[in-house]
Amino acid sequence: MHLEIATEPARLDRPNEDFIAASPSAVVLLDGAGTxxxxxxxxxxxxxxxxxxxxVNLLASVTNQPDRALTDCLADAITTTAALHPECDLTHPGTPSATVIAVRLTGQDLExxxxxDSTLILExxxxxxxxxAITDDREAQVGAALRGSMDAVPTGTPAHADALRGYVEAMRAHRNQQDGFWVATADPSAAYAAxxxxxxxxDVTGFTMLSDGASRLVDRFHLADWTEALKLIRDHGPAALIREVRTAELSDINGQRWPRGKAHDDAAVATVTL
Structure with missing residues (x-):
């Protein structure tokens, strides 16, 4: 397994809320939902x-328990992580959350x-x-009905900041609900909605994982398809894809061509050749 990764925060004055980690048999990518x-x-x-x-807890569980289902590994990791900060209000509707991709290689299969809404690409x-491309688009389906006021004003303005806050808080009512969308928070039951x-x-030559800050070149900006994006990564490395995303973002800094919650987002790419 040959692995290459690249990640970059949306802004240098804020921590990167994307995460990538790997062992010889597993790779995980998470994208935190900023507040x-x-x-x-x-x-x-x-x-x-x-x-x-x-x-970290997910990678350990996936690697150390090769016969345990990935859903169980994620549920274990959520439980273990919640136990690290019991003093926090983990029932709060805005408690920290993350998208999750996990891939595990066995002798015969890729699980x-x-x-x-992070994306896994199988080649x-x-x-x-x-x-x-494998992605969970339930969040986008829910959000489509709620983001109109946010998309109607220029990104980076006070009006957009107010609309973004309203959008995020409205989405919380649909988070980890049967008719809404699912993310990893403090409730291990979310793992079984993956x-x-x-x-x-x-049957596969490799795979690539992308947070939505990196996949937006394809799925939001429509400046490339998955074949073209993978060729860019294979020829020039995963950082080249992030550079293309940043170039596109800078060309539309106010979100007039591509309305979005953030002008720039944390971006992470992990690509594996088998």
Missing amino acids: PPGSDCGCAHGVAWFVTRLG YLVLA HTDPTAGPV LTGSVPRA
Whole structure:
């Protein structure tokens, strides 16, 4: 397994809330949901603290328990992480949360778990088959009905900051609900809402994980398709994809062409060749 990673914060004065870690048999990528200024989250530690500890605990569980289902490993990691800060209000609707991708390689299979809107791309050995993108779009489906006022005003303005805070707080009512969307928080039951599956290891040449700050080149900006994005990563490394994302963001800093919650987002890419 050959692994390359790249990650970059949205801003140098704020911690990176994306996280990547790997062992010889597993790779995990998490993307923390930031808390807008003016909103409370009930946790004194913050999103980056939560994501780092959840990611470390998840990688340990996935690696050390090769026969345990990935959903169970994630549930264990959520429980272990929650126990690290019992003094915080973990029932708060804004308690820190994260998207999760986990891939584990066994002797015969590639097993995967995807929770929320980070993206896993599988590359198949069949040259006629294109890359397969796996993402959990339930959050986007819920958000589409709630983001109108945020998308209507220029990014970076006080009006946009107010609208973003309102959007995030409105989304909390749908978080980890049967008719809403699911993310990793302090409740281990969310793990069992993840998308999971496996493919024969012999059928794939590699895989790539992207946080939504990196995948936006394809799924929000539509400046490339997955085949083109993967070629850029394979030819020039994962940092090249993030550079393309930043170039696009800077060309539309006010969000007029591509309305979005943040002009820049934390971006993370992990790519593996088998």
